[in-house]
Amino acid sequence: MLEINGLTASIGDKAILKGIDLSVPAGEIHAIMGPNGSGKSTLGYVLAGREDYTVTGGTVTFEGHDMLTMAPEARAAAGLFLAFQAPIELPGVNNANFIRTALNAVRRAHGESELDAVQFLKLARAELKRLAMPDDMLRRNVNVGFSGGEKKRNEVLQMTLLRPRFAVLDETDSGLDIDALKIVADGVNALRGPAFSALVITHHQRLLDHLVPNRVHVLAGGRIVRSGGPELAKELEKNGYGALLAEAA
Amino acid sequence: MNAITETGTAGFLARYAASLGQLPGDSTLRAAAADAFHTLGLPGASRGRRAEAWKYTTLQPLGDLSFGSSGSSRDDILPDAASIPREAAARIVFSGGRYREDLSTSVPGFACFADQPDFGELSWPDRDPMVALNTMLAEDGAILTIPPGHDAGTVFLIHYGFEGISAHPRHMIRLGNGARLTLVEMSHGEGCYLHNPVSEIHVADGAVLTHVRTQTESTAAFHLATIYAAIAAGGTYDSFTLNIGGRIARTEIHTVLDGPGAIVHLNGAQLLTGSQHADFTSVVRHAAPKGTSRQTIKNVLAGRSRGVFQGRIEVARGAQGTDGYQMNRALLLSPDAEIDTKPELEIFADDVKCSHGATVGELDAEQLFYLRSRGIPDSEARSILVRAFLAEALDPVTNDTARGLLEDAVARWWEGQAA
Numbered sequence: 189m190l191e192i193n194g195l196t197a198s199i200g201d202k203a204i205l206k207g208i209d210l211s212v213p214a215g216e217i218h219a220i221m222g223p224n225g226s227g228k229s230t231l232g233y234v235l236a237g238r239e240d241y242t243v244t245g246g247t248v249t250f251e252g253h254d255m256l257t258m259a260p261e262a263r264a265a266a267g268l269f270l271a272f273q274a275p276i277e278l279p280g281v282n283n284a285n286f287i288r289t290a291l292n293a294v295r296r297a298h299g300e301s302e303l304d305a306v307q308f309l310k311l312a313r314a315e316l317k318r319l320a321m322p323d324d325m326l327r328r329n330v331n332v333g334f335s336g337g338e339k340k341r342n343e344v345l346q347m348t349l350l351r352p353r354f355a356v357l358d359e360t361d362s363g364l365d366i367d368a369l370k371i372v373a374d375g376v377n378a379l380r381g382p383a384f385s386a387l388v389i390t391h392h393q394r395l396l397d398h399l400v401p402n403r404v405h406v407l408a409g410g411r412i413v414r415s416g417g418p419e420l421a422k423e424l425e426k427n428g429y430g431a432l433l434a435e436a437a
Numbered sequence: 438m439n440a441i442t443e444t445g446t447a448g449f450l451a452r453y454a455a456s457l458g459q460l461p462g463d464s465t466l467r468a469a470a471a472d473a474f475h476t477l478g479l480p481g482a483s484r485g486r487r488a489e490a491w492k493y494t495t496l497q498p499l500g501d502l503s504f505g506s507s508g509s510s511r512d513d514i515l516p517d518a519a520s521i522p523r524e525a526a527a528r529i530v531f532s533g534g535r536y537r538e539d540l541s542t543s544v545p546g547f548a549c550f551a552d553q554p555d556f557g558e559l560s561w562p563d564r565d566p567m568v569a570l571n572t573m574l575a576e577d578g579a580i581l582t583i584p585p586g587h588d589a590g591t592v593f594l595i596h597y598g599f600e601g602i603s604a605h606p607r608h609m610i611r612l613g614n615g616a617r618l619t620l621v622e623m624s625h626g627e628g629c630y631l632h633n634p635v636s637e638i639h640v641a642d643g644a645v646l647t648h649v650r651t652q653t654e655s656t657a658a659f660h661l662a663t664i665y666a667a668i669a670a671g672g673t674y675d676s677f678t679l680n681i682g683g684r685i686a687r688t689e690i691h692t693v694l695d696g697p698g699a700i701v702h703l704n705g706a707q708l709l710t711g712s713q714h715a716d717f718t719s720v721v722r723h724a725a726p727k728g729t730s731r732q733t734i735k736n737v738l739a740g741r742s743r744g745v746f747q748g749r750i751e752v753a754r755g756a757q758g759t760d761g762y763q764m765n766r767a768l769l770l771s772p773d774a775e776i777d778t779k780p781e782l783e784i785f786a787d788d789v790k791c792s793h794g795a796t797v798g799e800l801d802a803e804q805l806f807y808l809r810s811r812g813i814p815d816s817e818a819r820s821i822l823v824r825a826f827l828a829e830a831l832d833p834v835t836n837d838t839a840r841g842l843l844e845d846a847v848a849r850w851w852e853g854q855a856a
Contacts, residue, residue, distance in 0.1 A: 237810070239802075259809070260806060264811055280826065281821060286808075290808075293814060350811065350812070
């Protein structure tokens with residue numbers, strides 16, 4: 189579904205991704221782990237098309253299409269979703285209007301009819317209920333005055349409503365308690381199926397207990413230095429990155 | 438009929454000379470104002486040094502035009518019905534600068550300047566050229582007096598301008614101790630004209646005046662408004678100005694916090710496009726202890742438009758415990774738009790909290806990316822962010838009627854931009 193080959197990217201003069209090779213087949217969930225500053229978030233941003241990162245080499249193919257030439261909104265319409273590590277506040281923008289506008293933009297791109305406010309609210313309320321989130325989440329301005337946990341849950345709500353084919357979750361579990369962590373995992377598990385894949389960037393084994401990945405990759409210094417099965421996450425939790433990085437060096 | 442063909446300063450002086458002895462009120466005061474106007478001239482239109490107060494705004498284009506007098510002989514011209522909102526149950530309507538009883542309703546405490554001229558005591562015709570011009574030529578205006586302890590509800594003051602006239606209305610608003618009033622002042626019209634109102638406002642002890650001003654003049658018109666307000670102990674002057682119309686528009690507000698614990702809010706939004714120019718100039722003088730002043734002006738500038746904010750806070754020696762704040766924010770929607778900000782603080786007391794700030798920017802790149810990453814096309818994402826900025830700009834207005842009018846005006850402006 190997603191093929192990354194020799195991807196290099198920089199911000200300003202600083203090279204951050206130094207040759208990423210990664211293949212995520214349809215229906216699989218892959219985890220990316222690694223020390224701070226290794227380029228995990230940059231990878232998420234580059235996949236979503238953030239313009240302040242410059243791709244200096246390599247290719248990213250999403251379901252056969254060259255994704256690097258697509259605008260961020262075209263990537264979203266094609267089925268990509270990035271859950272932000274630090275979701276952005278939008279003062280003056282109502283959350284329900286925001287999510288409905290996004291959903292309708294994606295529906296339009298697929299030639300589907302738009303949802304009116306009533307149809308959308310029905311859908312959104314059902315989703316909130318399933319994710320055990322309060323209704324007032326929709327009435328507030330986007331992420332304004334939200335706690336850290338509420339912001340992360342709002343990302344999950346957007347994701348489950350937009351129903352992407354490929355989700356990148358950038359430390360969506362950070363700073364969450366066990367209950368909130370379970371909401372995030374439930375959100376991803378709800379989308380799980382043969383046509384859905386995800387890249388889960390995390391520091392913790394905890395999320396991976398609820399969200400058993402097919403593969404775990406360790407990103408360090410802008411490269412994937414090791415890949416393995418779910419047991420690799422457990423090994424890292426036990427031994428830390430030190431031994432592994434020394435071995436890779 | 439008026440036969441003035443001279444333009445600019447000379448044209449206005451000729452009109453004064455032609456109307457000698459026919460204008461209401463103190464003729465000595467008018468003569469002094471005419472002398473001052475002759476000396477000062479239209480800012481930027483006459484030779485000599487431009488006053489610091491008019492640093493960013495020139496009336497040169499106004500100086501090239503000639504205008505007839507106000508619309509006393511033009512009773513046939515009726516404002517567009519849409520310009521008198523349904524909500525305006527209590528309304529004082531002026532067309533071409535003249536009071537129109539047929540379009541107004543009975544408002545307790547109202548009198549016409551033409552019948553009861555009152556120039557007040559706060560204005561400085563010797564220093565402010567447009568005030569000198571107004572004092573020289575004022576024919577009519579609203580004199581509104583709210584007795585102590587009385588809640589006068591919401592009153593609309595509506596001005597309608599039309600092609601070729603210059604109107605110099607003179608308004609006087611007096612609130613007695615503990616009185617309350619929401620004054621919604623609307624200025625609009627069609628064609629090229631000059632609207633040069635001077636208002637004097639007295640808020641007595643514990644009184645509250647909410648003053649909401651929507652300026653949606655014709656984009657060929659000149660709107661030059663000067664307001665003097667004096668706020669006594671525990672009184673509140675809460676004003677909001679929306680500047681949308683006008684070729685050149687200037688709002689100059691002088692407030693004095695005269696008694697302890699007075700509160701002044703001078704908030705506003707300027708939405709400009711094309712080659713429009715709008716200037717918001719304020720002087721807030723804290724003359725007594727424990728006063729609070731708040732000013733937040735938000736500008737949305739498209740095309741080649743130019744926004745100006747000049748804000749001055751003065752804190753007198755005895756005004757301890759003063760709390761002053763001013764902020765000018767600008768969102769530039771085009772590389773050719775311009776904002777000029779000049780904050781000034783002049784503080785002679787030592788126990789004072791005063792701050793000012795300014796932000797200028799384009800749309801926030803992170804916010805834009807967040808919206809686009811959700812599939813929202815770039816142009817739609819920009820529209821969402823501008824509308825959000827505009828919605829926020831109206832936040833200080835809590836009166837539902839006024840808020841609704843402002844929101845409608847802003848929505849119409851944005852539709853015009855998007856079209």
